[in-house]
Amino acid sequence: MNTDWHFPVMIFTSLLVFFLVIRAVLPRQEFVRKKYTVVLLSIWVVVVGMLFGKYGASWGLPWYIYYPIPMLMTVLMPPFVLKLKKNKTILYLLLSFLSAPFIHIFFSFFFGWTEYMPFWEIPTAQALFS
Template identity: 65%
Template sequence: MTLVLVYLSSNTAWHFPLMILASLLLFLFIIRIVIGKTRFKEQFRLVLLLSFLLVVLGMLFGKYGAQWGLPWWIYYPIPMLMTLLLPPILLKLNTKRTIIYLFLSFLSAPFIHTFFSFFLGWTEYMPFWDIPYLGDL
């Protein structure tokens, strides 16, 4: 296990795909909490479509939008607004569930950044927020 972590830390090509995977799993977990087990199973195809659209394509758009020369006010807010607005609308969440979803979704990015930064020393998820690496403490 230690060798795997050393390899993944030294080979930065793995960082972004693993961050997408972690974000995808966390998004699915949040949706499962918000809509419950029964609705999650019933709407699984829609949840998977939302997950792919919002997490995978959203993160790719955010990462490569900057490299394509798009202004930050396009490549950052568009995926963020889609993530905030589409699940409550498409999953027909009531007010209580929407508030829970919004609260958890706002916590998800700092959670993932803290995890990757603190345990692996990967700081590119939210590079403007400095979290010390456990290995440096």
């Protein structure tokens, strides 16, 4: 079964979730005022980060390079680039740490796609209810 198309769907979903997290953290006017920054940040953090994480192993990089770099980009860049205050940074970090497992659980449980976080096994809805 060809699963190559899963990755672009996961990138799109991650972009959507990232936008929702940023929107939850920033007040509406600030989100609108910084929309171009948010778009560029999203592309860099989500798209570039996920591509680097996915293909890092193929490039022969050790796991301690291709796994933590995208994670650090996700954790450090938005608070710095968006100039978040302490309480907004804490909210962002909480939501960002919850978003990856949420996306993985969603795809694993409903579709049986395990590529997002392959080291964490989630049973599928089909397996539970059959």
